[in-house]
Amino acid sequence: MNDRLMRAMRRLADESARVEAPPGIEAALLAEFDRAGRRRRRLSWTVAAAAIAASVAIVFSWDRHPNVPLPAPAAVVSEDAQAEQPFVPIPYVAPLAQYERAEVVRMELPVSVLIAAGFPMRAEDPGAKAEADVVVGQDGRAQAVRILSISNSANSNSE
Amino acid sequence: MGADAIRVAGIMPESERTRDRDLLQRFRAGDRDAFTEIYRVHHKPVFRFALLMTGDDTKAAEATQDVFVWLLHHPGDYDPLRGELGSFLVGVARKQLKRRYSEEQRWLPLDDSSTGSVNPEVGMDQDEEDVIRLRRAIAALPERYRAVVVLCDLEGKTYEQAATVVDSAVGTVRSRLHRARALLARKLVGEGSTV
Numbered sequence: 001m002n003d004r005l006m007r008a009m010r011r012l013a014d015e016s017a018r019v020e021a022p023p024g025i026e027a028a029l030l031a032e033f034d035r036a037g038r039r040r041r042r043l044s045w046t047v048a049a050a051a052i053a054a055s056v057a058i059v060f061s062w063d064r065h066p067n068v069p070l071p072a073p074a075a076v077v078s079e080d081a082q083a084e085q086p087f088v089p090i091p092y093v094a095p096l097a098q099y100e101r102a103e104v105v106r107m108e109l110p111v112s113v114l115i116a117a118g119f120p121m122r123a124e125d126p127g128a129k130a131e132a133d134v135v136v137g138q139d140g141r142a143q144a145v146r147i148l149s150i151s152n153s154a155n156s157n158s159e
Numbered sequence: 160m161g162a163d164a165i166r167v168a169g170i171m172p173e174s175e176r177t178r179d180r181d182l183l184q185r186f187r188a189g190d191r192d193a194f195t196e197i198y199r200v201h202h203k204p205v206f207r208f209a210l211l212m213t214g215d216d217t218k219a220a221e222a223t224q225d226v227f228v229w230l231l232h233h234p235g236d237y238d239p240l241r242g243e244l245g246s247f248l249v250g251v252a253r254k255q256l257k258r259r260y261s262e263e264q265r266w267l268p269l270d271d272s273s274t275g276s277v278n279p280e281v282g283m284d285q286d287e288e289d290v291i292r293l294r295r296a297i298a299a300l301p302e303r304y305r306a307v308v309v310l311c312d313l314e315g316k317t318y319e320q321a322a323t324v325v326d327s328a329v330g331t332v333r334s335r336l337h338r339a340r341a342l343l344a345r346k347l348v349g350e351g352s353t354v
Contacts, residue, residue, distance in 0.1 A: 002344050002348075004289060004344075004347060004348070005293070005340065005343055005344045005347055007286060007289065008286065008289035008290050008292070008293040008347065009293065009312050009313065011286060011289075011290045012290050012293055012294060012297075012313060013312070013313045013314075013315070015290070016207050016210065016211055016313060017207070019206070019207060019210060020203075020206075021202055021203065021206035021219075021220060021223055022216075022220045025198075025202070025220060025223055025224045025227075026195070026198055026199070026202075028224060029194075029198055029224065029227050029228065029231070030191065030194075030195065032228055032231055033191055033194055033231055034191075036231055036232065037189065037191075
């Protein structure tokens with residue numbers, strides 16, 4: 001770098017080192033931090049509510065999707081096979097917008113709910129639970145369900 | 160200059176890395192004070208970079224706010240293995256500015272008077288004139304050259320830090336900086352009355 005450029009560069013660096021960002025930015029960011037925190041807390045509550053909603057929705061969806069492939073009863077499905085299970089969309093729920101985020105939440109659903117919905121399962125173990133992935137939208141509503149495995153109540157209790 | 164001395168000064172002490180790691184961990188756990196501290200520690204370089212890149216206070220302030228709002232909503236996207244938090248945030252600012260610039264390109268001004276060029280005033284000494292010319296010359300550089308000049312020569316970042324920001328190899332930063340300085344020197348000498 002030649003001397004003249006070097007001198008000008010140093011002066012410009014000194015000048016710019018003294019500039020300050022407007023003070024309002026910090027306040028705006030903290031307000032956004034608080035808003036985001038409230039959204040997160042609301043989401044965690046609604047995820048819990050979504051679990052219940054998903055259980056109920058399965059009852060309705062089964063009537064509309066009687067041919068959905070299901071995992072074998074009383075069997076634990078391998079990880080690869082789990083990924084191939086289809087999600088069953090939950091009816092009467094507004095679909096996600098393109099910009100909307102969704103989370104997949106893994107949860108346990110009582111098999112009794114599935115039996116009541118007409119899933120082909122043995123009735124001798126109504127205490128068994130089904131592990132499922134539930135797609136939950138930003139507003140906390142369950143959008144779709146994927147059943148991964150069924151465990152009987154004896155296994156659940158021994159754990 | 161300065162440039163080499165500044166580059167040495169640009170190396171981040173281990174204590175600051177540890178501080179950033181700690182702040183980030185607390186921020187990810189929802190600690191509001193940690194987020195405030197991250198902002199207070201890192202907003203100045205982000206704002207200065209945005210200001211030097213755009214030459215516009217308002218745009219620089221908006222870009223700075225956008226960077227930290229982005230961090231707020233993507234707390235897990237920073238990987239400490241890929242560089243320092245400060246450089247990462249300046250990199251986010253650069254991407255925001257590039258996107259904003261490409262959006263603005265769809266709305267071209269009708270004449271050149273709105274480009275914010277500054278003319279040296281009567282009574283200024285040559286150094287003051289040179290700073291104004293340099294500011295204008297930097298603003299006229301292509302973005303890839305402008306970014307490395309701002310980072311290395313004005314912000315005192317090391318080549319490695321600048322490479323993190325511009326997401327390029329260190330060798331690319333070196334060659335761009337070399338080319339940019341040559342362009343600036345030519346501009347300064349070409350416009351000035353004496354060398």
